[in-house]
Amino acid sequence: MIFLKLGGSLITDKKKPETARLDRINRISREIVKALNTQPDIQLVLGHGSGSFGHTAAKKYRTRDGVKNESGWNGFIKVWKTACALNQLVMGSLYRAGAKAISIPPSGSIVTDKGIPIDWDIRPILHSLKAKIIPVIYGDVVYDNSKGGTILSTEELFRYLALKLNPDRILLAGLEEGVWENSIQKKKLINKITPQTYPFIEKSIKKSSAVDVTGGMKTKVDEMLQLVTKLNNVEIVIFSARKEESLFKALTGDINGTIISAE
Template identity: 30%
Template structure:
């Protein structure tokens, strides 16, 4: 789709991920909403779950077992974070609408098997900004599983033919062992760089930084689509990303 941007805002920015109970960061949510409102263009937004999702998913062992109460409580919690994000965007003048993956996607062994894309397409064509999030989703093999925002981004980007794809987190891209940003990762360099990349310093059931890199390397490898991991907690960086500036780590196919 012409000019479409798919952007994920990490749960590490909009929530306090060091908290074992849900704790939102209202100032950050408001700043992000204002930055998004300041740049026009087609956009699909995805946000992470942070402390609204990962601790509950761990508590109910949702990556290992089917648990009805766990599904209900985890979805309720991430949905409440989604409402905060959508409300902040609405107040800033962004025509945002909530889209809950539990209601429109099906997984198989934790990977998206099927997802309703037609409503998203119509929303974007009509100028709306769909706002999806990491969620607990039904799984044809396991009953239910966690669908991370990091998996949603490449899936949606590829299905919709997005022009720019970014995952914003709380760190300046993918860092090496000297805490320097690695400017480029490709399918052929990722194995050498993997030793530097681990999960998250906080509770994260979907693989932290390594999870993001694996998802985006697969997108580059399978479909030749480039993307970027950048620091969305630095004020102004979301604006810069939306305007097409380069920053952070680029993940792309080998030349």
């Protein structure tokens, strides 16, 4: 089983509000279909970020911090609407490419407490996989027992799901070729990150320069390191899907990037 995330920076222009990279989304959709046709036994859970759709509204209303008043709830709905709009673009692209996929919005199925999922009926995801349909989840608003409402990133969704489904690989596709030793100079990639090596490189990994209310690269690495300490056998790869065929190659086993693993 493979979890694949399409990063917000990959499928949107994070510097332009609500601007999707439609040509890239369409190319990625075709490569997903090609990979599944090449290796029909692949079980795929697909997730995507919200990029310049959800993050722009979320930053304005500080939705991730909690929702307590009318203005906050108006923002909550705005984030939901924009995240949903991007998801519909992704789903339309998958459909046109010939993929069998169904959207399973987190906002309608998850309740959290202090930002931690406490109730998520994952049976629709399990039924989708059994039917050889790709379940598609995405960064979205959710109701929260303590904060009123908040936002869950795709990495947070994957972390919860991975403990239930035990995937073989988690592929995080973005623009960057992996995690850089120096995120400004970008001269040398880190080949592998483990809980043991991370303290020596943590300071060099920066947050996103674009609007990203869920933290960018550093938070992504932190989330995945937490996961590998619980699932020793999972391989996580951060890689670039900017180039033609890069996503197809990643899904079929030919991948270059930064590996995150238990050891």
